[in-house]
Structure formats: structure tokens, C-alpha cells
Amino acid sequence: MKNIDDFQLIVDEEIKRQHRNLEPKELYEPIWYTLSNGGKRLRPVLVLMGCQLFSDRIEEAVLPAIGIEMFHNFTLLHDDIMDKAFLRRNRPTVHIKWDVNRAILSGDALAIQSNIFISSCSREVLPEVLNVFLTTALQVCEGQQYDLNFEIKSMVSVDEYMNMIRLKTAVLLAGSLQIGAIIGGAGKDWAQRVYDLGCELGMAFQLQDDLLDTFGDEDVFGKSIGGDILSDKKTFLLIKAYEQASPEQAKVLDDCYSGKCTDPDQKVKEVRKIFMDLGIDQMTRKKVREYLYSALAILEELPVEKERKTELENFTRSLMDRVR
Amino acid sequence: MKNIDDFQLIVDEEIKRQHRNLEPKELYEPIWYTLSNGGKRLRPVLVLMGCQLFSDRIEEAVLPAIGIEMFHNFTLLHDDIMDKAFLRRNRPTVHIKWDVNRAILSGDALAIQSNIFISSCSREVLPEVLNVFLTTALQVCEGQQYDLNFEIKSMVSVDEYMNMIRLKTAVLLAGSLQIGAIIGGAGKDWAQRVYDLGCELGMAFQLQDDLLDTFGDEDVFGKSIGGDILSDKKTFLLIKAYEQASPEQAKVLDDCYSGKCTDPDQKVKEVRKIFMDLGIDQMTRKKVREYLYSALAILEELPVEKERKTELENFTRSLMDRVR
Numbered sequence: 001m002k003n004i005d006d007f008q009l010i011v012d013e014e015i016k017r018q019h020r021n022l023e024p025k026e027l028y029e030p031i032w033y034t035l036s037n038g039g040k041r042l043r044p045v046l047v048l049m050g051c052q053l054f055s056d057r058i059e060e061a062v063l064p065a066i067g068i069e070m071f072h073n074f075t076l077l078h079d080d081i082m083d084k085a086f087l088r089r090n091r092p093t094v095h096i097k098w099d100v101n102r103a104i105l106s107g108d109a110l111a112i113q114s115n116i117f118i119s120s121c122s123r124e125v126l127p128e129v130l131n132v133f134l135t136t137a138l139q140v141c142e143g144q145q146y147d148l149n150f151e152i153k154s155m156v157s158v159d160e161y162m163n164m165i166r167l168k169t170a171v172l173l174a175g176s177l178q179i180g181a182i183i184g185g186a187g188k189d190w191a192q193r194v195y196d197l198g199c200e201l202g203m204a205f206q207l208q209d210d211l212l213d214t215f216g217d218e219d220v221f222g223k224s225i226g227g228d229i230l231s232d233k234k235t236f237l238l239i240k241a242y243e244q245a246s247p248e249q250a251k252v253l254d255d256c257y258s259g260k261c262t263d264p265d266q267k268v269k270e271v272r273k274i275f276m277d278l279g280i281d282q283m284t285r286k287k288v289r290e291y292l293y294s295a296l297a298i299l300e301e302l303p304v305e306k307e308r309k310t311e312l313e314n315f316t317r318s319l320m321d322r323v324r
Numbered sequence: 325m326k327n328i329d330d331f332q333l334i335v336d337e338e339i340k341r342q343h344r345n346l347e348p349k350e351l352y353e354p355i356w357y358t359l360s361n362g363g364k365r366l367r368p369v370l371v372l373m374g375c376q377l378f379s380d381r382i383e384e385a386v387l388p389a390i391g392i393e394m395f396h397n398f399t400l401l402h403d404d405i406m407d408k409a410f411l412r413r414n415r416p417t418v419h420i421k422w423d424v425n426r427a428i429l430s431g432d433a434l435a436i437q438s439n440i441f442i443s444s445c446s447r448e449v450l451p452e453v454l455n456v457f458l459t460t461a462l463q464v465c466e467g468q469q470y471d472l473n474f475e476i477k478s479m480v481s482v483d484e485y486m487n488m489i490r491l492k493t494a495v496l497l498a499g500s501l502q503i504g505a506i507i508g509g510a511g512k513d514w515a516q517r518v519y520d521l522g523c524e525l526g527m528a529f530q531l532q533d534d535l536l537d538t539f540g541d542e543d544v545f546g547k548s549i550g551g552d553i554l555s556d557k558k559t560f561l562l563i564k565a566y567e568q569a570s571p572e573q574a575k576v577l578d579d580c581y582s583g584k585c586t587d588p589d590q591k592v593k594e595v596r597k598i599f600m601d602l603g604i605d606q607m608t609r610k611k612v613r614e615y616l617y618s619a620l621a622i623l624e625e626l627p628v629e630k631e632r633k634t635e636l637e638n639f640t641r642s643l644m645d646r647v648r
Binding site for chain 2: 138
């Protein structure tokens with residue numbers, strides 16, 4: 001049995017091995033720049049973990065796993081244009097390092113390459129794998145659109161927010177796990193349960209992300225804390241806080257989020273204080289745990305040897321105390 | 325046997341039939357706006373013609389044909405952002421009617437939908453169809469990148485230009501025809517010959533486009549004449565003209581293309597005169613005919629009943645005197 005570190009290594013090595021100096025370089029340079037970003041490779045690792053749940057023939061899932069990582073990177077590349085983000089993992093984003101046209105077109109090419117890699121699975125499972133991948137891929141776009149819509153909406157409900165992160169983040173983690181399971185030989189019904197498991201994981205992962213953005217340790221988390229607050233992002237924390245705030249607290253939040261508070265440190269401090277006074281951080285941690293326990297319960301159900309489940313169980317438990 | 329008009333009708337009806345009012349509407353509205361543009365549906369019609377070369381079961385090719393049309397429209401949507409185009413078929417482009425973010429994201433979603441439709445072909449031919457489609461799709465991106473590169477290059481050779489239009493335009497026409505042929509049951513080798521035929525058609529089509537942009541009849545062609553000249557586009561006509569110009573003619577061209585000539589009508593008139601003095605229009609027409617005869621020669625080779633070839637032959641011959 002392979003563990004997460006093995007999987008990460010396999011993914012990183014394969015991405016390097018697949019690198020070619022293709023022409024025109026204006027198109028392919030930004031793709032390699034994006035793929036060599038030193039990310040956690042979470043999604044392709046989930047593909048391999050999903051496969052190992054049902055089979056030892058991990059190698060059959062490696063190229064589709066790279067395809068999923070390519071797709072994820074394509075969405076980051078285009079999202080960074082839409083969000084006008086300057087930095088990603090401490091490096092200039094593609095549309096800043098080159099220009100918007102290069103970012104649009106190399107993103108398009110990367111999306112096509114992702115389909116090429118996904119399609120390299122065996123003929124027998126290709127229609128099922130593609131069905132999961134393409135359904136998921138479209139949902140990711142829907143999630144990004146809802147996220148953009150939220151920017152100009154005055155308020156967003158918890159349900160709307162949960163639906164948005166399900167689409168934007170959770171389904172791709174779920175689809176990754178399911179694609180691995182399908183390639184590993186899981187039947188239709190169990191592959192679907194693996195998808196459900198992945199959805200719970202994905203929801204936990206995104207809520208954790210919201211939490212770390214506001215309450216994480218800057219040096220460990222790897223990005224500056226309070227970014228969501230400073231960019232007025234409507235996160236789970238803020239939506240819940242508004243739901244439960246006293247009139248006085250709501251007034252402070254209104255002031256903070258209407259541009260009245262011009263000192264960024266002050267703004268982060270005040271919003272964090274209200275979150276803590278209302279116990280939003282604890283409530284979010286509890287929600288994260290609920291999702292993770294639900295994932296573990298599905299894992300328990302799966303009709304495979306216990307040792308096949310070990311890595312996914314370890315990974316799920318590690319998310320409970322995730323700090324980066 | 326069905327003819328081109330039948331095929332166009334089938335495609336238009338199916339696109340309408342597939343229309344859904346999906347959510348979020350911000351994502352899906354621009355897609356429907358783009359797909360209902362009243363275009364010629366050339367690529368999906370080629371899919372159906374490719375299928376009819378080998379089979380009567382056209383219905384199996386209809387959804388993949390729509391997928392090809394979706395892919396083509398996705399490239400137009402993103403190209404219009406990159407080219408800063410305001411109008412397409414006399415309507416505002418998506419990034420003008422809405423905004424750049426909507427155009428990027430709805431384009432991405434349309435690209436994914438195109439893959440969903442392509443993948444709806446039968447399991448038996450899916451790997452082959454996807455292979456042709458994705459290889460072609462990536463080449464279209466390469467072609468667009470070369471086209472963008474040419475804008476800032478001082479000069480472009482005929483070979484470079486031919487390679488660019490092969491990638492940007494010809495391979496998708498060729499791939500469309502080949503995908504139809506594969507679905508129709510053509511073996512690997514004949515499907516490849518159908519692709520070659522499509523490439524010749526595609527080259528002819530693009531050179532004809534260059535010609536019509538400069539020498540067409542505005543009312544018939546449907547866009548204003550001289551657009552390529554006014555936007556300093558390095559077309560086959562211009563590249564050939566520079567190759568053959570006398571020093572005096574080259575001087576006039578240099579002046580026209582360095583912004584010295586500020587009157588647009590004057591610029592178009594002077595450049596057109598040099599093209600005609602050098603016989604570039606006749607030479608381009610000759611080149612178009614060569615490609616089309618070469619396409620007809622391949623059509624002749626194909627081991628199918630003569631009546632199966634009739635529509636593609638008619639279509640090819642109609643391109644000889646194409647005016648729009």
C-alpha cells in the first residue's frame with residue numbers, strides 16, 4: 001500500500017516527466033509555469049487514493065490524475081484574471097507576469113490538455129470517467145460564477161454560500177476520488193458513495209480554508225491572514241456572524257464592510273473580535289468536524305479491506321487539525 | 325441522401341432543442357446568445373457530411389456535431405476578447421455586451437459543454453473521436469497564439485502564415501469531417517484521408533476569407549470590406565505583395581502600414597491597387613482552386629458509392645465561387 005507522500009511524489013515526478021518544450025512557447029511557457037507551482041497536488045492525490053481503495057494498479061490512474069491537476073490549475077489561471085489577483089503562491093500570476101491574452105489562451109490550452117490526460121484511461125471506463133469529469137468541470141464554472149455574483153450582492157444566505165463552495169470546491173475533490181475509484185474497478189454504486197465521501201471532505205476543506213484565512217498562523221498557512229476580511233469576501237464566517245450579531249455588533253460589521261474603517265489592521269482586528277465574541281470560529285470548527293465524521297462514516301461502509309482505507313482515513317483525520 | 329440544407333436545418337433545430345434555461349443565468353445567458361448567432365454552421369454540417377460519406381445513420385453524429393459547433397463558438401468568444409472585437413455578426417460581442425469576466429467564464433463553460441456533446445458518441449468510437457477532437461482543439465489554440473504573435477512581428481513568411489491558418493482554421497474543418505467519418509464507420513486509414521481532404525478545404529476556405537475581406541462585395545459578404553487592411557493584418561495577400569513588390573510599391577505599402585496614411589478609404593484603395601497591379605487577387609484565387617482540386621481528388625479516391633460523395637463535391641465546388 002502506498003501513502004500520501006508516495007502519491008505526491010508520483011504526481012510530481014509524472015508532471016515533470018510530461019514536460020515538453022512545445023511551440024509556440026508563448027502558449028506553453030505559462031502552462032509549465034502554472035503546473036510547476038509547488039502546490040499540494042491534493043486533487044491528483046485523491047484520484048490515486050480513490051483508485052487504491054479498490055485496486056493495486058495505481059499506475060492506471062496516474063495520467064488521469066495529472067489531468068485533474070491540469071484542470072484545477074486551468075481554473076486557477078482563469079480565476080486569477082477574473083479576481084484580478086496579483087500573486088499566487090508568492091509568484092506573480094500569469095496575467096501579471098505576461099498579459100491577459102496569454103492567460104486566457106494558455107488557460108484554454110491547459111484545459112484541453114487536461115481532457116487529453118483524463119481521456120488516457122482505459123476504453124472500458126472512459127465514458128464513466130468522462131461523465132464524472134465533465135459534469136464536475138461544468139459545476140466548477142457554475143460555482144465560480146456564483147462566487148462572482150456574491151461580490152455584488154448585498155447579502156448571501158448560508159444555503160447559497162454552501163451551494164457555492166460545493167460547486168466551486170467540493171465537487172472537484174469528490175470527482176477526483178470517484179474517478180480514481182472507477183479506474184480502480186469500483187462498481188457504479190460504490191463509486192457514487194466515494195463521490196459522496198469526497199463531497200463531505202471538500203466542504204470541510206473549504207470551510208477550514210475560510211477559517212485559516214482569518215484565524216490561521218501566517219507563517220504556517222503560507223498566505224497573509226485576513227485577506228478575506230480585507231477584500232470584503234462573504235465567507236461562511238461573515239454570513240454566520242451577521243445571522244447572529246446583536247444590533248451593535250451588526251453596526252460594527254456594517255462600518256467595517258462599508259469602507260468606513262480605513263486602517264486594514266484595525267479592520268481585521270475588529271472583525272475577528274466579533275467573530276470570536278459570537279463563537280463563529282468554534283462553530284466553524286464544529287461544522288468542519290461534522291463533515292469529516294460524515295466522510296469517515298462513508299469510508300467505514302465501503303466493502304474493501306481495512307488496509308485499503310488507511311490512507312484516506314489518515315488524510316481525513318489530518319484535516320481535523322489542518323493548519324495549512 | 326441528405327443535402328447541405330437538410331444538414332443545416334438538423335443542426336439549427338438540435339441547437340434550439342438543446343437550449344435550457346440553466347442557472348446561474350449569468351453563466352448560461354452568454355452561451356445561448358453566442359450559439360444563436362445565425363452562423364453558417366459549417367463545422368457541424370461537415371461532421372454530418374463526413375458521416376454520410378460512410379453511413380445513413382446521420383443521427384449518431386448529430387450531438388457530436390453540435391459539440392463541434394460549441395467548441396468553435398467558444399474559440400470565437402475568447403478570440404473576441406483577445407482581439408478586442410466589438411462586433412460579431414452585427415451584434416455586440418459577449419465581453420462588450422456583458423464584461424470580460426462573463427466572456428472568459430461562459431467561454432470556459434461552453435468549452436466544457438462542447439466536450440460533453442462530443443462524448444455522447446457511441447462507446448466504440450469514443451476514444452478515436454476524442455483523440456481527433458482534442459488534438460485539433462489544441463492546435464486551434466496554437467494557431468490563435470501564432471496569429472497573436474504575428475501582430476507584433478515585423479514580417480511573416482508565407483510558410484509561417486500557411487502554418488498559422490492550417491492550425492487556426494483548417495484543422496478544425498478537417499477534424500469535423502474526420503469525426504463524422506469515424507462515427508459513420510470509416511476505418512482508420514480512410515478517416516485519415518477524409519481529414520486530409522478537410523485540410524485542403526480549410527486552407528481554401530481561409531484564403532478565400534482573406535480574399536473576400538479585401539475584394540468581396542460588402543452587401544453579400546456581410547462584413548465591411550478592407551477590415552484586414554485597416555487593422556494592419558498580415559494576410560496571405562499582404563505577405564505575397566511584399567514578396568513581389570517593386571521598391572516603389574514596397575514604399576507605398578510601408579507608408580500605408582506605418583500609420584502615415586490617416587484616411588481609411590485612401591489606405592484601402594491604395595493597398596488594393598497594389599494587390600491588383602501585382603496580380604495578388606488572381607494568384608490567391610488560383611491557390612484556392614488548387615486546394616479545392618486537391619480536395620476533389622481525395623474525394624474521388626474514397627471507396628464509397630458515388631451518390632454518397634455528391635454533397636461534399638457540391639460543397640467543394642461551391643467554394644470555388646464563394647462570395648460570402
